[in-house]
Amino acid sequence: MCTEDTRELLVGYLYDELNDADRRTFDAHLTACAACRDELAALRATRDDLLAWAPPECRDLPSTWAVEPVPAMHSRLRAWAPAFGLAAAAMLLLAVSAAVANVEIRYGADGLVVRTGRGASAEPAAPQEAAAIPARASYVTADDLAAFEARLRDALTPAPDIRPVANTIDTDRLANDVRRLIEESEERTRQEMAARFIDFVRDAEGHRRADMMRVQQALGQIQRTSGAEAAQTRDIVNRLMLVSQGQSER
Amino acid sequence: MPENFAKKTDEELVELAQRGSEDAFNLLVVRWERPIYALAYRTLGRDDDARDVCQEAFLRAYRALRGFKGQAKFSSWLYRITLNLCRDWMRKQRRTPVSQVPEGLELSDLAGEEPDAVSVEDLVARREMSAAVAKVMAMLPEEQRTAIILKEYHGLTFQEIAEMLGCPLSTVKTRLYQGLTVLRRNLQRQQLHAVAPSRAAAVET
Numbered sequence: 283m284c285t286e287d288t289r290e291l292l293v294g295y296l297y298d299e300l301n302d303a304d305r306r307t308f309d310a311h312l313t314a315c316a317a318c319r320d321e322l323a324a325l326r327a328t329r330d331d332l333l334a335w336a337p338p339e340c341r342d343l344p345s346t347w348a349v350e351p352v353p354a355m356h357s358r359l360r361a362w363a364p365a366f367g368l369a370a371a372a373m374l375l376l377a378v379s380a381a382v383a384n385v386e387i388r389y390g391a392d393g394l395v396v397r398t399g400r401g402a403s404a405e406p407a408a409p410q411e412a413a414a415i416p417a418r419a420s421y422v423t424a425d426d427l428a429a430f431e432a433r434l435r436d437a438l439t440p441a442p443d444i445r446p447v448a449n450t451i452d453t454d455r456l457a458n459d460v461r462r463l464i465e466e467s468e469e470r471t472r473q474e475m476a477a478r479f480i481d482f483v484r485d486a487e488g489h490r491r492a493d494m495m496r497v498q499q500a501l502g503q504i505q506r507t508s509g510a511e512a513a514q515t516r517d518i519v520n521r522l523m524l525v526s527q528g529q530s531e532r
Numbered sequence: 533m534p535e536n537f538a539k540k541t542d543e544e545l546v547e548l549a550q551r552g553s554e555d556a557f558n559l560l561v562v563r564w565e566r567p568i569y570a571l572a573y574r575t576l577g578r579d580d581d582a583r584d585v586c587q588e589a590f591l592r593a594y595r596a597l598r599g600f601k602g603q604a605k606f607s608s609w610l611y612r613i614t615l616n617l618c619r620d621w622m623r624k625q626r627r628t629p630v631s632q633v634p635e636g637l638e639l640s641d642l643a644g645e646e647p648d649a650v651s652v653e654d655l656v657a658r659r660e661m662s663a664a665v666a667k668v669m670a671m672l673p674e675e676q677r678t679a680i681i682l683k684e685y686h687g688l689t690f691q692e693i694a695e696m697l698g699c700p701l702s703t704v705k706t707r708l709y710q711g712l713t714v715l716r717r718n719l720q721r722q723q724l725h726a727v728a729p730s731r732a733a734a735v736e737t
Contacts, residue, residue: 289705289706289709290702290705290706292709293705293708293709294690294705296712297683297690297708299689299690324716325712325713325716327716328712328715328716328719329684329712331661331664331665331715331719332665332680332684332685332715333684334658334661334662334665335574335661335662335665335666335669335685336662337569337570337573337574337579337582338573338579340566340569340573340579340582340583340586342583343565343566343569343583343586344561344565344586344587344590345558345561345562345565
C-alpha cells in the first residue's frame with residue numbers, strides 16, 4: 283500500500299465511485315504497483331464473500347400484522363391515530379346507548395366488556411335486557427356484537443327526523459340508507475359514529491381474538507386439560523394481551 | 533389500493549400519506565420493510581430484535597411523517613431512524629451484536645436464489661460462508677460495521693453514507709477500507725479453522 287491518497291483512490295476504485303480522471307490515474311498506478319493490484323484483488327474477493335450473508339426470511343414484517351385481509355397496518359394505524367376521535371365516539375355511543383337500552387360498552391385493556399342495566403354497576407341486568415345482550419360482564423362474541431348493532435339500529439331508526447324505512451329491506455341496505463341520511467343532521471351524525479364505533483370495536487375485537495387464539499394455540503400444546511388450568515391459561519393470555527396492547531400504544 | 537400508486541415515487545407517496553392516505557403509507561411499508569429488516573438484522577445480529585426494531589422504525593416514521601419535509605430521500609430518513617433505534621437498542625441491552633447463525637436460512641432457500649441447480653457442496657459451503665461472515669461482522673467496531681452494511685448490502689454512495697452518519701467523506705472511505713481489511717483477515721482465519729483447526733491455532737498465537 284502506498285499513501286493515504288492512494289488508499290482513498292483504491293476504495294473509490296473498488297466501489298466504482300471515481301471520476302474519470304481519478305480512475306485513469308489509479309489505472310496507471312495499478313499497472314506499476316503490484317501491492318495495490320494484490321490488495322484490490324483480495325478486497326474484491328472479500329466483497330464477494332460478504333454477499334453470502336443473507337438475513338433469515340422474516341415472516342412477521344409490519345405488512346403482515348393485519349390478521350384479516352385488511353390492508354397492511356391499516357388497523358394498527360387506526361388504533362393509535364384517532365384516539366381522540368375514538369374517545370368522542372365512545373362517549374356519544376354511551377350517551378345514545380344509555381338512552382336506548384341502558385347498555386354500557388367498555389373497551390379497555392381487559393378486552394371488550396358489555397354490561398346492561400341502569401347505572402354503571404356490574405350487577406346482573408334486568409331480565410328484559412338479558413335476551414339480546416349477555417347479562418353479566420363478559421367478553422362478547424361476534425354474534426353479540428351483531429345483535430347489539432341490529433338492536434341499536436332498530437332503536438334509532440324510528441327517530442322523528444329520519445325517513446321511515448320499511449322493515450322488509452335487508453340490513454345492509456338499511457345501513458346504507460342510514461349512513462346517507464346521517465350527514466344531514468346532528469342526530470344522524472351521532473348514529474353514524476355509533477355505527478363506526480361498532481365496526482371499530484368489531485375490528486379490534488377480531489384482532490384481539492385472533493391474537494389470543496394464536497397464543498392459546500401455543501399454550502394449548504403445553505397444557506390443555508382441567509378447567510382450573512384453562513382459567514390460568516386465560517389469565518396468562520389476558521396479561522399477554524395487556525402487554526401487547528400497551529406496546530402497540532407506545 | 534389505487535393501482536396508480538405502484539408507479540409513484542417514495543416522495544410522492546410520502547406526500548399522499550401526509551395528506552392522510554393510509555394506502556400510500558402502507559405501500560411505503562411494503563416497499564421498505566425488507567431492506568429495513570435486513571439493515572436491523574445485520575446491525576443487531578438477531579432476528580427477533582431486528583423484527584422489533586423494524587416495527588418500531590415504521591411506527592416512528594408514521595408518527596413523524598408530518599415533520600418529514602423532503603430534505604433527504606425517504607429511504608435515507610428511514611435508514612437513519614432505524615440506525616438510531618439500533619444504537620439505542622445496543623446501548624440499552626449493553627451488548628454488542630451477536631453472531632447468530634440464521635436458523636431460518638435453509639439450504640432450499642439458498643437454492644431458490646440460484647438461477648440454476650447448484651450442487652449440495654456449494655450450498656453447504658455458502659451456508660458456512662454466511663455464518664462465517666455473520667461472525668466476523670459482529671466483531672467489527674460499530675462504525676466500521678455500519679459503513680460496510682450500508683455500502684455492501686444497501687448500495688449507498690459514499691456521499692449518502694457520510695450524510696447519514698454525519699461524518700466527512702474521507703472518514704467513510706477509511707472506515708470501509710479498515711473494515712474490509714479486518715474482515716478479510718478474520719475470514720481467512722475462519723476458513724483456516726474450518727479446514728485445519730490445529731494449524732489455525734498455530735497461526736493465531
